[in-house]
Amino acid sequence: MIDFARAYFDHGSPLYAGVEATRDAAALVLASARAHGIPVFHTRVEYQPGGADGGVFYRKIAALKLFDAGSPMGDFEPPLEPAPGEAVITKQYPSAFFGTDLAMRLNSAGIDTLVMCGLSTSGCVRASAVDAICHGFVPVIVREGVGDRLPAVHEASLFDLAAKTAELRSLAEITNYFEGLAA
Known part of the structure; x- marks a missing residue:
C-alpha cells in the first residue's frame, strides 16, 4: 500500500514534511x-469542497483543505502515481480501511499481508496498520518508506507499532521478500 500526496513535498504547503528520502525509498518498493x-x-x-464528508477530523486540522477535490496538493507525488490497473482507495480519515472497501478488495484478492509505505507514521500509517491487524491482515511497514514531520514522533510511532501492531522491515528485506514471492 502506497500513500503519498504532493502536499507533503511542496515547500509552500503547511503539511510539508521534509521526507524526500522516504518518497525515494517508497519509489524503490513500488518499482520492486x-x-x-x-x-x-x-x-x-x-x-468534498468545504469538507462536508470530513467530519470533526477535517474541522480539527485546517490544512486538510489542501485535499479538497480538485486541489493539486492532493495529487500523487511523482514518481508514486498509480499505474493503469492499480487500485486507488479514496479515504477521508487516517485509516485506509475506515469507510472504504479496502478489506473487501484484499480479501477478494486472497491477500493476507499488507506491505506499507506512506505518510505520516503517526497518523495514516499507524491508523491503517492498527485497522489492518484488526481485520486479520499482517501489516508490514517498510522502515525507510514511512516518515513524519518530526523525527522523534516518527521513531516513537515505529517503536509502538513494532511492539503492538506491525512488523518493521528494511527496504532490502522487502525487495528480497518480493523476489521470493515471484519465484
Whole structure:
C-alpha cells in the first residue's frame, strides 16, 4: 500500500514534511512490487469542497483543505502515481480501511499481508496498520518508506507499532521478500 500526496513535498504547503528520502525509498518498493507482479494499492485523501464528508477530523486540522477535490496538493507525488490497473482507495480519515472497501478488495484478492509505505507514521500509517491487524491482515511497514514531520514522533510511532501492531522491515528485506514471492 502506497500513500503519498504532493502536499507533503511542496515547500509552500503547511503539511510539508521534509521526507524526500522516504518518497525515494517508497519509489524503490513500488518499482520492486511492480517488477515482481505484486498487487499495488494506492490510497489518497479527498474531500468534498468545504469538507462536508470530513467530519470533526477535517474541522480539527485546517490544512486538510489542501485535499479538497480538485486541489493539486492532493495529487500523487511523482514518481508514486498509480499505474493503469492499480487500485486507488479514496479515504477521508487516517485509516485506509475506515469507510472504504479496502478489506473487501484484499480479501477478494486472497491477500493476507499488507506491505506499507506512506505518510505520516503517526497518523495514516499507524491508523491503517492498527485497522489492518484488526481485520486479520499482517501489516508490514517498510522502515525507510514511512516518515513524519518530526523525527522523534516518527521513531516513537515505529517503536509502538513494532511492539503492538506491525512488523518493521528494511527496504532490502522487502525487495528480497518480493523476489521470493515471484519465484
